[in-house]
Amino acid sequence: MSSIDKLTDIFKSFPGIGPRQARRFVYHLLSKNTEEISEFASAVESLRKESRQCGECFGFYLSDGNEGICPVCRDDSRDKSSLMVLAKDVDMETVEKSRVFKGFYFVLGNTLAILEKEPERKIRISELINRMSRQSSTLKEVVLAFNLNPEGEHTAEYVKERIRSMAEQAGIKITLPGRGLSSGAELEYADSKTLENALKNRE
Amino acid sequence: MSSIDKLTDIFKSFPGIGPRQARRFVYHLLSKNTEEISEFASAVESLRKESRQCGECFGFYLSDGNEGICPVCRDDSRDKSSLMVLAKDVDMETVEKSRVFKGFYFVLGNTLAILEKEPERKIRISELINRMSRQSSTLKEVVLAFNLNPEGEHTAEYVKERIRSMAEQAGIKITLPGRGLSSGAELEYADSKTLENALKNRE
Amino acid sequence: MSSIDKLTDIFKSFPGIGPRQARRFVYHLLSKNTEEISEFASAVESLRKESRQCGECFGFYLSDGNEGICPVCRDDSRDKSSLMVLAKDVDMETVEKSRVFKGFYFVLGNTLAILEKEPERKIRISELINRMSRQSSTLKEVVLAFNLNPEGEHTAEYVKERIRSMAEQAGIKITLPGRGLSSGAELEYADSKTLENALKNRE
Amino acid sequence: MSSIDKLTDIFKSFPGIGPRQARRFVYHLLSKNTEEISEFASAVESLRKESRQCGECFGFYLSDGNEGICPVCRDDSRDKSSLMVLAKDVDMETVEKSRVFKGFYFVLGNTLAILEKEPERKIRISELINRMSRQSSTLKEVVLAFNLNPEGEHTAEYVKERIRSMAEQAGIKITLPGRGLSSGAELEYADSKTLENALKNRE
Numbered sequence: 001m002s003s004i005d006k007l008t009d010i011f012k013s014f015p016g017i018g019p020r021q022a023r024r025f026v027y028h029l030l031s032k033n034t035e036e037i038s039e040f041a042s043a044v045e046s047l048r049k050e051s052r053q054c055g056e057c058f059g060f061y062l063s064d065g066n067e068g069i070c071p072v073c074r075d076d077s078r079d080k081s082s083l084m085v086l087a088k089d090v091d092m093e094t095v096e097k098s099r100v101f102k103g104f105y106f107v108l109g110n111t112l113a114i115l116e117k118e119p120e121r122k123i124r125i126s127e128l129i130n131r132m133s134r135q136s137s138t139l140k141e142v143v144l145a146f147n148l149n150p151e152g153e154h155t156a157e158y159v160k161e162r163i164r165s166m167a168e169q170a171g172i173k174i175t176l177p178g179r180g181l182s183s184g185a186e187l188e189y190a191d192s193k194t195l196e197n198a199l200k201n202r203e
Numbered sequence: 204m205s206s207i208d209k210l211t212d213i214f215k216s217f218p219g220i221g222p223r224q225a226r227r228f229v230y231h232l233l234s235k236n237t238e239e240i241s242e243f244a245s246a247v248e249s250l251r252k253e254s255r256q257c258g259e260c261f262g263f264y265l266s267d268g269n270e271g272i273c274p275v276c277r278d279d280s281r282d283k284s285s286l287m288v289l290a291k292d293v294d295m296e297t298v299e300k301s302r303v304f305k306g307f308y309f310v311l312g313n314t315l316a317i318l319e320k321e322p323e324r325k326i327r328i329s330e331l332i333n334r335m336s337r338q339s340s341t342l343k344e345v346v347l348a349f350n351l352n353p354e355g356e357h358t359a360e361y362v363k364e365r366i367r368s369m370a371e372q373a374g375i376k377i378t379l380p381g382r383g384l385s386s387g388a389e390l391e392y393a394d395s396k397t398l399e400n401a402l403k404n405r406e
Numbered sequence: 407m408s409s410i411d412k413l414t415d416i417f418k419s420f421p422g423i424g425p426r427q428a429r430r431f432v433y434h435l436l437s438k439n440t441e442e443i444s445e446f447a448s449a450v451e452s453l454r455k456e457s458r459q460c461g462e463c464f465g466f467y468l469s470d471g472n473e474g475i476c477p478v479c480r481d482d483s484r485d486k487s488s489l490m491v492l493a494k495d496v497d498m499e500t501v502e503k504s505r506v507f508k509g510f511y512f513v514l515g516n517t518l519a520i521l522e523k524e525p526e527r528k529i530r531i532s533e534l535i536n537r538m539s540r541q542s543s544t545l546k547e548v549v550l551a552f553n554l555n556p557e558g559e560h561t562a563e564y565v566k567e568r569i570r571s572m573a574e575q576a577g578i579k580i581t582l583p584g585r586g587l588s589s590g591a592e593l594e595y596a597d598s599k600t601l602e603n604a605l606k607n608r609e
Numbered sequence: 610m611s612s613i614d615k616l617t618d619i620f621k622s623f624p625g626i627g628p629r630q631a632r633r634f635v636y637h638l639l640s641k642n643t644e645e646i647s648e649f650a651s652a653v654e655s656l657r658k659e660s661r662q663c664g665e666c667f668g669f670y671l672s673d674g675n676e677g678i679c680p681v682c683r684d685d686s687r688d689k690s691s692l693m694v695l696a697k698d699v700d701m702e703t704v705e706k707s708r709v710f711k712g713f714y715f716v717l718g719n720t721l722a723i724l725e726k727e728p729e730r731k732i733r734i735s736e737l738i739n740r741m742s743r744q745s746s747t748l749k750e751v752v753l754a755f756n757l758n759p760e761g762e763h764t765a766e767y768v769k770e771r772i773r774s775m776a777e778q779a780g781i782k783i784t785l786p787g788r789g790l791s792s793g794a795e796l797e798y799a800d801s802k803t804l805e806n807a808l809k810n811r812e
Contacts, residue, residue: 090391181381183382195301
């Protein structure tokens with residue numbers, strides 16, 4: 001396979017990229033001078049070299065010498081009583097950027113399909129339980145923050161079930177993000193489920 | 204002005220319809236046979252004749268002999284302790300279709316622009332206060348259900364301010380629909396405001 | 407059926423309108439005052455009364471006293487040597503608005519599906535032949551202007567076949583609009599068929 | 610700048626990619642294992658190493674040993690009498706894939722903005738003239754195939770002006786791709802310019 005076809009294939013696996021745009025990316029690269037391509041190749045290579053997975057939250061981060069633990073998990077000023085469990089790295093990035101959460105994170109790695117046969121292999125559930133145990137003296141709340149779709153809700157159910165007894169023993173509360181009208185929502189276009197949640201959780 | 208231009212103008216005022224589609228509508232009508240156009244004209248005429256505005260909720264409804272009050276406001280089996288205040292008829296239709304609310308409705312007619320100079324003329328605030336007074340013996344809660352955008356939030360603020368003292372005297376609670384993740388929401392794409400609400404209202 | 411449901415059904419038959427927007431149209435009408443609805447109903451009724459089908463081109467037009475023939479077909483300053491055959495009234499409106507054609511029009515009423523069993527009942531082919539015969543002394547060219555999709559091309563083939571012998575006898579040329587790059591076209595996104603036509607018809 | 614930010618910046622320069630999606634690409638890479646990232650980095654590096662610019666058409670191609678000339682320009686079975694001048698490599702890829710053109714290509718590198726002050730530095734006009742001179746014995750036609758927008762048309766005008774006298778002397782015809790209805794075009798939505806071209810070029 002030519003490097004053009006190989007790169008096209010790789011770009012096709014990028015989120016939201018179809019075969020046509022993948023091809024355009026390759027032509028975009030081709031038309032750059034060799035210096036620019038080198039820069040790109042070396043940035044990718046650097047990413048590979050510097051990329052680390054955090055031993056605490058399992059998120060990916062860039063190495064900065066303090067190996068093993070990401071900057072967020074290393075930040076002593078954060079709130080040790082609260083742990084947010086998320087499916088993906090990007091979710092953590094979104095929440096962290098919104099600056100609304102001051103506790104720590106844990107990245108499960110995936111959500112669970114409804115009929116997932118081996119949930120233990122799909123998500124880091126034992127690692128989560130392990131982490132909760134280690135921090136049970138300070139931890140007061142675990143927020144299960146998944147997408148509000150069937151997979152996300154199924155994952156929340158599964159995780160809740162698995163951590164329930166140890167959470168109860170350790171006095172850790174399990175919570176879910178509030179459901180209701182999102183920012184910018186128009187009543188006229190709200191679905192029944194959202195209206196039901198909005199009404200149930202009225203403030 | 205020709206009836207083609209006149210109709211085009213009217214269709215342009217329809218929600219979501221630009222000049223081009225308005226024109227297509229007219230051509231669509233033109234190409235129908237006279238029987239079909241008659242049917243359309245008479246359906247519009249019937250709507251005009253049967254359309255009534257409810258003296259209780261100020262929503263529009265179709266006349267069915269029991270003049271003056273719409274079927275919802277007439278329904279004795281509904282929950283008299285709860286009143287939902289909405290901006291528009293379509294909002295009421297959406298909530299009613301979702302079957303999640305069993306109380307009564309009140310249609311303000313509009314939302315208030317932030318700098319609205321004569322709010323009293325834009326929304327039915329005195330009619331709302333009047334209705335709350337008349338039902339103060341049974342009414343326990345007023346839900347201010349507006350779009351979660353600046354205009355909607357401003358309207359909620361204004362209405363809250365105006366009905367506060369009488370609500371307090373009558374022991375009527377003023378609530379807002381819960382805010383947070385809407386059904387189907389994906390964390391990755393949630394805006395900061397929504398995440399903040401979701402976290403504040405975690406369940 | 408209520409007039410609300412009836413009107414919703416009629417609006418659903420409008421080009422590009424789904425059930426949801428049809429409903430919004432009805433609510434839009436409902437919330438207008440009776441005077442505005444009357445105006446709408448009477449504009450529709452006028453359209454019905456004034457709408458005429460031209461005996462020459464079979465397009466629809468508004469009556470203006472000179473019954474039977476539309477203003478375009480009545481316009482003696484137009485080019486009698488050229489006749490453009492179109493599928494629909496809107497096509498004629500588009501071409502007429504572009505001011506690029508100075509001849510006369512003929513509206514077939516439809517295009518033909520590839521497997522259409524009774525083409526004679528679907529389009530006004532005998533009326534077209536009739537018109538060509540009547541004007542054979544002045545007519546020099548018939549332009550078959552249909553959409554450049556399979557149905558349009560099939561219709562052009564069928565019409566060409568049907569009018570060929572009489573056109574030949576009368577010395578009338580049969581033409582098709584030029585095919586190639588449309589205004590604004592970008593080469594990168596052009597399909598093979600368009601490129602083929604553009605290359606075949608290079609100027 | 611971190612390799613994350615650097616890569617985000619590079620991805621932002623990819624065609625059609627905004628800052629948000631650029632970020633997602635980086636996270637997509639981060640979450641891949643190091644083997645996959647290596648594969649990506651080495652595919653980019655291969656592209657850089659194998660990428661060549663053809664000395665004849667100035668298009669980019671992958672090295673295959675026969676250095677200097679791309680496979681298309683090297684193909685003796687192609688039609689030497691015809692040369693298509695294009696703005697970009699992707700245009701050449703699109704035309705070549707459509708298999709409708711059997712001649713040779715020349716990539717100008719750009720189109721000219723209407724007010725371009727130094728057109729000579731923006732496009733390979735002297736290289737084009739040079740190539741035409743070298744092949745004047747066999748060359749019969751130059752097709753100027755640019756986007757049908759103001760920039761493309763301006764570029765065609767400029768190139769035509771510059772190559773006119775030498776083309777005349779050498780008996781080389783200068784042509785443009787045919788303009789008219791593109792494949793799939795619907796008359797109702799055709800713009801005036803397209804209709805005018807379609808009518809002017811009727812077949």
